[in-house]
Amino acid sequence: MIFKSGNLFITLHCSILAQYFFSMNRTFLALLLTGVIFTFNTCKKDSHYIDDQNSTIISARIKSTTVLSETFEAGTKTAYAAANVTFSSGSWYLNNALVGNSASDRKFNTKSIRVQNIGSVRMNFNVTSGAGVVSVYHARYGTDANGTWEMWYSVDNGTTWTKTGATITTSSISLVQTSFTVNLTGNVRFEVRKTSNSGRLNFDNFSITDYSTTTPTQDNNMGMGNPSGAQANITFTTNYLMVKPQYSLSYNKSRGTANWVSWHLSSAWLGSSNADHSFTSDNTLPTGWYKATSSNYTNTGFDRGHMCPAADRSLNTTDNTATYVLTNVSPQAPNLNQIPWNNLEQYCRTLAGQGYEMYIVDGVTGMGGTGSNGGVTNTIAGGNITVPAWWWKSILILPNGQNDVSRVSSATRVITVVMPNTQTSGSQTWGYYRVTVDYLETLTGYDLWANVPATVQSSIESVVDTGPVN
Ligand code: MN
Ligand code: MN
Numbered sequence: 507m508i509f510k511s512g513n514l515f516i517t518l519h520c521s522i523l524a525q526y527f528f529s530m531n532r533t534f535l536a537l538l539l540t541g542v543i544f545t546f547n548t549c550k551k552d553s554h555y556i557d558d559q560n561s562t563i564i565s566a567r568i569k570s571t572t573v574l575s576e577t578f579e580a581g582t583k584t585a586y587a588a589a590n591v592t593f594s595s596g597s598w599y600l601n602n603a604l605v606g607n608s609a610s611d612r613k614f615n616t617k618s619i620r621v622q623n624i625g626s627v628r629m630n631f632n633v634t635s636g637a638g639v640v641s642v643y644h645a646r647y648g649t650d651a652n653g654t655w656e657m658w659y660s661v662d663n664g665t666t667w668t669k670t671g672a673t674i675t676t677s678s679i680s681l682v683q684t685s686f687t688v689n690l691t692g693n694v695r696f697e698v699r700k701t702s703n704s705g706r707l708n709f710d711n712f713s714i715t716d717y718s719t720t721t722p723t724q725d726n727n728m729g730m731g732n733p734s735g736a737q738a739n740i741t742f743t744t745n746y747l748m749v750k751p752q753y754s755l756s757y758n759k760s761r762g763t764a765n766w767v768s769w770h771l772s773s774a775w776l777g778s779s780n781a782d783h784s785f786t787s788d789n790t791l792p793t794g795w796y797k798a799t800s801s802n803y804t805n806t807g808f809d810r811g812h813m814c815p816a817a818d819r820s821l822n823t824t825d826n827t828a829t830y831v832l833t834n835v836s837p838q839a840p841n842l843n844q845i846p847w848n849n850l851e852q853y854c855r856t857l858a859g860q861g862y863e864m865y866i867v868d869g870v871t872g873m874g875g876t877g878s879n880g881g882v883t884n885t886i887a888g889g890n891i892t893v894p895a896w897w898w899k900s901i902l903i904l905p906n907g908q909n910d911v912s913r914v915s916s917a918t919r920v921i922t923v924v925m926p927n928t929q930t931s932g933s934q935t936w937g938y939y940r941v942t943v944d945y946l947e948t949l950t951g952y953d954l955w956a957n958v959p960a961t962v963q964s965s966i967e968s969v970v971d972t973g974p975v976n
Contacts, residue, residue, distance in 0.1 A: 571905065573633045574714040579617050581605050586622055590630060597630040602700070610648035611708050612681050618710035620647055621655075621700045627709060628697035632663065635905055635913075636691040636717035642698060643681040643710045644674070652677045653705030657686045658697045667697060676707050689717050720906045722772035722863060727754045729910055730865040730902055731956030733766055740792045748790065752828040753814040756869075759795050762891035763836040766869030766952070767813035772906060773858045777821040781830075785810050788833040798832040802887035807877030811838025811897070813868050815851045836870045837886055837893045839877045841932025842925055847897065850923065850936040853976055854901060863910070865902045870894030871950050875927030898924045898946055900954050902966075914958045916965035919973055922946050922954075937975040943967035 574595050581591040581598070588601040602625025607617045619627050640657060654675050658667045671686040688694070698709055728749075736747035736756035745765065746757040753769040785800040803810045813834050819825035828834075838847070854864055872895025874882045883893045900922040904913055923939040924946060925931050931939075943954050944967045955963055 571635075571716045572713055573635050573637075573716045574712070576712040577615060577617075578605060578619055578710060578712070579615055581617075586625070595629075595631075599626075599628040599630055601626045601628075603627055606647070606708060612645035612647065612679060612710070613708060614643070614681065614710050618681075618708045620706055620708055621698070622706045623703050624700055626697055626699045627712075628664075629695040630664070632693035632695045633714050633716070634693055635907070637688050637694045637696075638715040638717035639685050639687050640670075640696055640712075640714045641683055641685040642712045643683045644676045645681045645708050646676055646679050647706035647708050650707075651705040652702075653700060653707040654702040655698055655700045655707060658699055659688060659690065659694055660697070661690055661692065661694050663693065664695060673701060676705070681708070681710060683711075691717060691720075716905060720908070722774040722858075722861075722906045723908075724772070724774045725770040725863065725865075725910060727752075727769045729770060730768075730867075730914075730958060731953070732756075733768070733867055733869075733950075733952035733954050733956065736765075746792075748788075748833060750828060750831075752819045752825050753834065755813070755833060757791065757833055760892075761870075761894075762796055762798055762887065763870060763894075764813060764833055765871075766867055766950075767834055768865070768867045769814045769818065770863065770865055771818050771854055771858055772863035775819060775821055775825070776817075776855065776858060779820045779823050779826040780816075781823045781826040783816075783830065785830045785832055785835060788831045791833065796887075796890045798835070798887060798891055800832070802832075802891055803835075803837065805879075806837065806886045807840075807879030807883065808837035808875065808886065808893060809840045809843040809877075810835045811843045811847070813870075814866075817851065817855060818866075836897075837875065837877070837883075837891065837927070838897060839875055839927050839929050839931060841878075841929040842897065842927060845932035846923075846925060846934060846936040846939065847899075849976075850899065850901075850921075853936070856976070857903060861906050862903050863906050864904070865910070865955075866899065867954060868897065868899035869950065869952075870897055870927075872896050876929055878929060894927050896924055896949070897927055898922070898950065900943055900946060902955060911957050914955070914962055914966070916962060918962075918966050919971060920955075920966045921971045921973070924949065935975060940970050940972075942970050 576593055576595040581593045583591045583605045586602050586604055590597050590599050602623045603621040605617050606620035611618050654673050656669050656673050658669050660667045670688050734745050734756050736745045738747040743759040748755050748757055753767050755764040755767040758765045787797040787799050791797055814829050816829040819829050873892050874884045874895050875893040885892055903919045922941055922943050924941050925939045
């Protein structure tokens with residue numbers, strides 16, 4: 507049976523997990539997994555020594571994001587007298603203006619703003635991530651004469667206002683878009699001011715792109731929370747917190763690997779370091795705990811799968827080398843490691859090059875994977891290292907900036923994936939494996955993004971990302 511769609515994957519995935527949790531029959535799980543996924547014919551060479559350090563780093567370029575898009579469909583105002591109206595973006599003040607829905611109103615969909623005399627249309631709120639370009643469509647109302655208008659902005663919550671660009675003359679009876687490049691950081695709001703008494707005008711589809719010149723920084727690797735409440739206390743044998751300059755992790759002595767690794771990514775972490783690739787034991791583990799060695803993975807059919815990728819810590823040799831410590835590694839099917847998992851890692855670095863910073867947590871769960879030797883392997887290293895059934899990852903994405911927790915909103919993009927630790931996982935793109943954070947939280951028992959206010963978590967954790975994949 508071939509998985510044809512994300513939905514089908516989720517459905518099967520749920521039933522597989524249900525089997526996993528409720529029957530605890532791992533052989534059945536493995537058979538089910540093996541049976542439902544079509545055979546992927548690998549063209550890779552033996553890859554035990556290959557890891558995921560390759561990267562494409564795009565030089566810093568600020569990609570604009572639409573931070574406000576107002577269609578004026580949601581509000582109603584039938585008279586010209588000054589009043590506030592709530593639209594989908596927030597409250598707007600309409601003076602000598604109304605929400606027009608007549609046949610003579612030029613509009614997208616069913617409504618637009620109609621302004622008469624020296625009227626205006628003003629935001630009662632700020633966009634908070636700056637404004638790069640502000641755009642609005644405009645046209646003459648009905649058979650009215652031409653009219654003129656101006657775009658104004660305020661960076662002090664509406665106390666003082668500044669005109670931007672030229673005075674515009676509207677002469678068309680079809681909606682045309684005019685854009686103003688303002689490049690203002692921080693809080694900003696806008697007002698359209700009609701400047702001619704003659705000629706009623708329609709305005710519609712008002713939009714603002716963000717603008718940030720913020721220098722990227724290296725932020726707290728656990729800035730968005732500690733998913734499992736790990737503690738740096740050796741009695742926490744299955745949830746032992748290890749904080750390193752390059753990443754933080756929860757170590758599980760019974761698995762012989764981390765449960766999860768958490769790190770911050772921005773272009774401030776990126777450079778050209780590509781250190782020697784020798785994997786080393788983590789000698790900071792408590793005395794008497796098993797310490798994985800590189801040779802534990804040799805000929806197992808599994809890659810030494812980086813959790814925090816080497817290429818995410820490429821600013822200097824120290825950082826890069828730190829990712830080769832084996833507490834940052836778990837057994838990963840080569841086709842998983844080198845295809846969808848690697849592509850998702852590269853996508854994150856692409857975003858870092860486009861002016862975004864990310865908080866990333868990934869981890870392993872379940873037992874039993876299928877590497878390049880075939881079959882199902884539950885453990886390696888004589889039972890000391892558990893081969894996970896699943897690799898998961900969640901990525902919270904923000905434009906570069908400060909006070910990151912406070913900037914997370916219901917609009918914040920979060921990408922979450924759960925991928926089976928099998929060779930066949932390489933036959934799908936990473937986008938195929940997207941799930942909700944809620945799903946991942948149920949799977950693992952963790953609370954992702956725990957530092958984010960609960961109401962915001964509810965929003966961002968209940969949706970499957972549908973954004974771009976490259
Ligand atoms: Mn930041
Ligand atoms: Mn959560």
